[in-house]
Amino acid sequence: MSIVLSEQEILRREKLNQLRALGINPYPPEEFKVTATAQDILENFEKFPDTYKQVTIAGRIMSFNVMGSASFAKLQDSTGRIQIYLKRDDICPGEDKTLYNTVFKKLLDLGDYIGVKGYVFTTQTGEVSVHVQEFTLLSKSLKPLPIVKRDEEGNIHDAFTDPELRYRQRYVDLTVNPEFKQIFMKRSKVISSMRDYFNSQGWMEVETPILQAIHGGAAARPFKTHHNTLDMQLFLRIANELYLKRLIVAGFDGVYEFGKMFRNEGMDRTHNPEFTSVEIYVAYKDYIWMMEMVENCLEYVTRAVNGIPVVQVGENEINFAGPYTRLTMYESIQKYTGIDVSAMDEAALRKTCADLNIEIDDTMGKGKLIDEIFSAKVEANLIQPTYITDYPIEMTPLAKKHRSKEGLVERFELFVNGKEIANAYSELNDPIDQRQRFEEQLELAGRGDQEAMAMDDDFLRALEYGMPPTSGLGIGIDRFVMLMTNQHTIQEVLFFPQMRPEKKAKVATADDFIKIGVPAEWVQVLNQMGFNTIEELKAANPNKVFNDLGGMRKKLKLDITMPAKEVVMAWFEK
């Protein structure tokens, strides 16, 4: 971040003052009535030319092309870019040519918002353009945008690609790289179409607490915070599962919630500390029913977003039309390693891991060992949507025991393109069993597992009143959007991914300098000379500073009064 204003920023501020001096408000308050958009004009003008004899459009100026008394510029609105054409004598029919010669040619910059009124025509080179009859400055831009040039073949020159700048200043990214807006428009469509699907089934959207006294429903480390009035520790939720189940106890048949979850863990290509999930719980259903629901829902969403149920992700063409392949966890391991782990005890599993070169440690139990084998050998192979079902009970404290297979639970995860995107259970509604599972978690916590779930007595109380058999599902929205938009980092599908704070250089305010006697108009000069704090200034040689001020005044062609030498000396005495 630059400490002082760059040459171009100073110039733009001067232009701002000149505009005001001409009686032009650079930030006018009035509504500006727009009658057309760039996309609308470009798509329809040739078909219905009469409709576009008088249009008013507004947007940002993204390029200039001035040729004497005629000019072209590109205006970018939310739908795209369109060329505008200005002729001096159209803008200024009388003797006074200020509006064109000074305001348009000298005082407008790339990035300014303007509104124009005119008629649509096609130039000699065949480009649909707006011939401007009136223009209005709508907002002056004081910071130059990065310049991205595109040639006729669509090649991009000087692309604005630095991920750090793009994520920190998403407003700049989406202005100069508007094609990335598609990702976020699709994201919005994913959520709205999924909501439509759930609503059409009669399920109800609900909101549950983000601030929770007990963080339950998942295995993860939470963010801690504190409520002052209650003087108690609160956690940002790592999941909303236990609250949604309370609502099923309360008598709703189907509830779902889109929302942010917060996990205080590592960040990488597929993890952001806050992320969006949707969870849905439907009474009187089981996980078998849920598989079919997910197939219907995801096909519906994929069609809504892409028009077809197929989406290209990297090299793979992924088809979301069901039914999806179903494999039990044991079957999947058998399929990809040839090993049957279903009857193995812990010792045998450890040997298998060793044979397969999978790293393990002593704390891992049977369930974890199986999961390790699965992660290492199976996951990456699951490209087309695939259900993995029937997980070891040790890893899943909130799922119902399997109806027929000992030691397993009724759970599935949906894998697509080698990644898990959904997780579902026949929910555990036996309060006695649930209490035992929590107690097992407490044991794990006692052994040092920081992610073990806490006992939630109120949730158990709710189950004791009776929860109908229920199936529940969670989908990671960010990862699903990554699939739908063919992006391979989560940062690309979040408007504002988490970043470390920007380093801000220590800078004294102008007031601090004025307090020690520096005239206001000289503060910036001192900044430009490298004195950003009073301490830095005082450490300098007063005589040299005085001399350099004269030099800077000349160099910057400043028309301001030179302070007397005694005045400068006084700065160093206070």
Place this chain on the structure above:
RNA sequence: GAUUCUGUAGCUCAGCCGGUAGAGCAUAACACUUUUAAUGUUGGGGUCCUGGGUUCGAGUCCCAGCAGGAUCACCA
């Protein structure tokens, strides 16, 4: 957290063996009435990420730090 790469003008990037900091675009001035990566001429613009060290001399070499990327580890 580990490894590795990167950080130079508003933006994208050069910068050799350590010797006064470069280009394109943007910007300013002039010319130009259908351009489109417009063009031509001229000019201005720099805390070379920060702090140390080596050296007569550091954008460049060394050390530490900061920020970001990639890979790995952790993590439903």
